[in-house]
Amino acid sequence: MSNLPNILKKIIPAFLVLLILSSCGGFKLPKPGDARKTPASGKERALKNLEEGRGISLGKTFGGSKKTTYQFSTSNPMWQATFDVIDFMPLVTVDYAGGMIITDWYADANTANDSLKFTIRFLSNEVRPDSLKIIIHKKTCKTQSNNCIVQKIASKLEDTIRSQIMIKAVTLEAASKKKK
Numbered sequence: 001m002s003n004l005p006n007i008l009k010k011i012i013p014a015f016l017v018l019l020i021l022s023s024c025g026g027f028k029l030p031k032p033g034d035a036r037k038t039p040a041s042g043k044e045r046a047l048k049n050l051e052e053g054r055g056i057s058l059g060k061t062f063g064g065s066k067k068t069t070y071q072f073s074t075s076n077p078m079w080q081a082t083f084d085v086i087d088f089m090p091l092v093t094v095d096y097a098g099g100m101i102i103t104d105w106y107a108d109a110n111t112a113n114d115s116l117k118f119t120i121r122f123l124s125n126e127v128r129p130d131s132l133k134i135i136i137h138k139k140t141c142k143t144q145s146n147n148c149i150v151q152k153i154a155s156k157l158e159d160t161i162r163s164q165i166m167i168k169a170v171t172l173e174a175a176s177k178k179k180k
Contacts, residue, residue, distance in 0.1 A: 120133070
């Protein structure tokens with residue numbers, strides 16, 4: 001008798017789910033179609049399904065063309081230009097979907113105690129200077145101790161990196177349009 005509440009706790013939710021599904025028509029089996037009324041080609045079947053309201057088409061809804069455009073980092077001149085400009089820096093994170101590139105700490109031979117780290121955010125795919133947000137962090141370590149100071153810096157380097165990326169992106173975009 002003590003197991004009855006436990007059994008009911010399992011059976012009642014299952015019964016409610018079955019009741020809800022059956023009221024929504026979840027157990028209806030598809031009716032076989034007449035093969036003589038089914039068009040042979042795929043395009044004709046798709047048009048018939050659309051006329052009957054059994055499908056959707058995204059063809060001419062967006063921008064009036066059926067042409068699909070895919071956005072990959074290899075086809076985006078801003079991304080290509082950024083990788084060309086910062087190719088000397090080791091990368092930690094590259095997230096095309098999120099629009100972000102984060103480099104690892106980089107120190108050249110002339111500045112042994114200072115390292116730089118870039119965070120580049122893509123605010124849009126358009127080739128414009130305000131499409132990029134560049135953040136530079138500087139890490140300064142003292143040679144006698146392992147105390148390092150990390151701080152965000154605003155310097156001319158941000159503008160230099162941005163302008164180099166923009167020049168390269170404009171060149172790549174012009175070359176892409178010339179190909180087409």
